[in-house]
Amino acid sequence: MGAYRADEDYDYLFKVVLIGDSGVGKSNLLSRFTKNEFSLESKSTIGVEFATRSIRVDDKVLKAQIWDTAGQERYRAITSAYYRGAVGALLVYDVTRHVTFENVERWLKELRDHTDANIVVMLVGNKADLRHLRAVSTEETTNFAEREKTFFMETSALESLNVESAFTEVLTQIYHVVSKKALEIGDDPAALPKGQTINVGSRDDASAVKKDGCCSA
Amino acid sequence: MKSSGTTELNTFYPIKPECQADVPATRFKPRAGKTLSQRRWQASFSQDGHLDIAKVLRRIQRGGVHPSIKGEVWEFLLGCYDPNSTLEERNELKQRRRGQYDMWKAECQKMVPVIGSGKFITTPLIDDEGQPIDPSLVGVQTSDKKVVQWMQLLHQIGLDVHRTDRALDFYETEANQAKLFHVLAVYAWLDNDIGYVQGMNDICSPLIILVENEADCYWCFDRAMRRMRENFRSSASSMGVQSQLATLSQIMKTVDPKLHHHLEDLDGGEYLFAFRMLMVLFRREFSFADTLYLWELMWAMEYNPYIFTKYEDPDRAKTKGPSPATNNKHLKQYGKFERKNVKTGHTEENSALSVFLVASVLEIKNRRILNEAKGVDDVVKILGDITSNLDAKKALNEALKIQKKYLSKAKKA
Numbered sequence A: 001m002g003a004y005r006a007d008e009d010y011d012y013l014f015k016v017v018l019i020g021d022s023g024v025g026k027s028n029l030l031s032r033f034t035k036n037e038f039s040l041e042s043k044s045t046i047g048v049e050f051a052t053r054s055i056r057v058d059d060k061v062l063k064a065q066i067w068d069t070a071g072q073e074r075y076r077a078i079t080s081a082y083y084r085g086a087v088g089a090l091l092v093y094d095v096t097r098h099v100t101f102e103n104v105e106r107w108l109k110e111l112r113d114h115t116d117a118n119i120v121v122m123l124v125g126n127k128a129d130l131r132h133l134r135a136v137s138t139e140e141t142t143n144f145a146e147r148e149k150t151f152f153m154e155t156s157a158l159e160s161l162n163v164e165s166a167f168t169e170v171l172t173q174i175y176h177v178v179s180k181k182a183l184e185i186g187d188d189p190a191a192l193p194k195g196q197t198i199n200v201g202s203r204d205d206a207s208a209v210k211k212d213g214c215c216s217a
Numbered sequence B: 001m002k003s004s005g006t007t008e009l010n011t012f013y014p015i016k017p018e019c020q021a022d023v024p025a026t027r028f029k030p031r032a033g034k035t036l037s038q039r040r041w042q043a044s045f046s047q048d049g050h051l052d053i054a055k056v057l058r059r060i061q062r063g064g065v066h067p068s069i070k071g072e073v074w075e076f077l078l079g080c081y082d083p084n085s086t087l088e089e090r091n092e093l094k095q096r097r098r099g100q101y102d103m104w105k106a107e108c109q110k111m112v113p114v115i116g117s118g119k120f121i122t123t124p125l126i127d128d129e130g131q132p133i134d135p136s137l138v139g140v141q142t143s144d145k146k147v148v149q150w151m152q153l154l155h156q157i158g159l160d161v162h163r164t165d166r167a168l169d170f171y172e173t174e175a176n177q178a179k180l181f182h183v184l185a186v187y188a189w190l191d192n193d194i195g196y197v198q199g200m201n202d203i204c205s206p207l208i209i210l211v212e213n214e215a216d217c218y219w220c221f222d223r224a225m226r227r228m229r230e231n232f233r234s235s236a237s238s239m240g241v242q243s244q245l246a247t248l249s250q251i252m253k254t255v256d257p258k259l260h261h262h263l264e265d266l267d268g269g270e271y272l273f274a275f276r277m278l279m280v281l282f283r284r285e286f287s288f289a290d291t292l293y294l295w296e297l298m299w300a301m302e303y304n305p306y307i308f309t310k311y312e313d314p315d316r317a318k319t320k321g322p323s324p325a326t327n328n329k330h331l332k333q334y335g336k337f338e339r340k341n342v343k344t345g346h347t348e349e350n351s352a353l354s355v356f357l358v359a360s361v362l363e364i365k366n367r368r369i370l371n372e373a374k375g376v377d378d379v380v381k382i383l384g385d386i387t388s389n390l391d392a393k394k395a396l397n398e399a400l401k402i403q404k405k406y407l408s409k410a411k412k413a
Helices: A027-037 A073-082 A098-102 A104-114 A140-149 A163-184 B004-012 B038-043 B054-063 B067-077 B087-111 B143-162 B174-190 B199-208 B213-232 B241-255 B255-263 B271-279 B288-301 B307-312 B314-319 B334-345 B353-364 B367-370 B375-386 B392-412
Strands: A011-018 A048-057 A060-067 A088-094 A120-126 A150-153
Touching: A011 A027, A011 A150, A011 B288, A027 A048, A027 A060, A027 A163, A048 A073, A048 A163, A048 B174, A048 B271, A048 B375, A060 A073, A060 A163, A073 A088, A073 A104, A073 B271, A088 A098, A088 A104, A088 A163, A098 A104, A104 A120, A104 B375, A104 B392, A120 A140, A140 A150, A150 A163, A150 B314, A163 B314, B004 B067, B038 B067, B054 B067, B054 B288, B067 B199, B067 B213, B067 B288, B087 B143, B087 B213, B143 B174, B143 B199, B174 B199, B174 B213, B199 B213, B213 B241, B213 B271, B241 B271, B241 B353, B241 B392, B255 B367, B271 B353, B288 B334, B288 B353, B288 B392, B307 B314, B334 B392, B353 B367, B353 B392, B367 B375
Parallel strands: A011 A060, A011 A088, A088 A120, A120 A150
Antiparallel strands: A048 A060
């Protein structure tokens, strides 16, 4: 096990999903975060795509495996299969299209129906660079986020505004949840779920996995 | 470094200069003596317009179709026209279909006036209750479920049209975007069972570029959808393409049990990672020009001489179906893939060539998947490497070999 993927050692592997209406910029947020790329010509996501990136929090390496989903309702049967085992979610809307914000409630319900109650959710108001076209005010979302107990941030994948912070915040919060959990169960690493974390359509609801062996030193 | 072939193709399907670096490289090159050329295409028609389809198929399966004639050749491959018809008969049919399309489009325009205006919409027309959001955009007030469902789809079509193949120069004009919008909107109106599902835009876009007349595009798209529409059927619990994925699973289990079991161990036995390949027929794995090449090879290999009758006159097709004692001359009118199905009496609807193509891609990556994949995410990553690294013809010939193996093993079992 130690020899495998020695070049990308990590302490925690977290599965995160990107959801929200069609055309709000989910794929560009992902490519901005994982590759520092943005494309005006980006295509619609068919089904589910994914990318990874690791960040460092405290002295730990957190590897995020981020699943990007198609926004159209018709794809829900497929995309919701990927919710399982997710410990974080970025629920994206477009600040220039109010209807995409109105649908956030529906997305939230959908997410809570399919995932663990401890999931870290961040509302992301994307396309904040289009200031003259803004249709959703910051206050409106702040109130909503407080009520629903989610995190909230406005971003621009195009201008690379807050993208890094949004993802980092989600991952850090997940890390806090997980380390608190570890503390509660007496810091016994054996009590943490082990084995394959991310399974498409898996029955295994493992939320976060500490990789074997990496912390023994 | 660009080869001359790429440069030539770039004049047919120009890519915006700022996007050159972002699109996959193209491998296809028209080759003299292999690719179906304009001259050879014209020479394949008799005096009154009957097409020697056997000759044409042979060519296409060797080297594709020259970009200058793709549109008209595709109309035959997709089954819009019967090769065994005269030019006059086809012209008559074409005029009739154009009239039909204009009528349907007018019907749509009556409900949503923006259709046909050269513009399109990207915001919802009606709310969840079916009430118009901006009454000036909606021509009828109705609670008719069919109309409401259709109207609810239109902004999704618009959102996707807006980001379909935008690296190509072609879609820089609003008129061309509107052409794609119209065809998808009219299709969604007529096939209200399927309506519109993301990915249909990817299937439609090449037709919009290759076929000049919008009504003719519509008919090509309708024919293409006859092959693929079941994939786009969706319910709360599943999507149609999962039938093809189940067939893929069956094929892999039969031809490469070791790889299949490995994938099962990774919880990838449902083959969801192949979802996109089948939904949009490998459009994201190939450059635009290479997709065209892949598709025409596939459709030539899948060609069945009864395809026109099957679509145009399904009842007659049933009585006139292929007899088992087909002679050699007749068999040459089938593509390589379909010929094998006919010979073995294999008629499974879900085992399209594309399914075997996915199997061949998995075989290409067999070793890496077995050795390196520790999770489904690794499988996705390994398969991601095929983008612009795949030779369409080689991969399809591998797919044919897998088909042969599968049919013979399935027969024994």
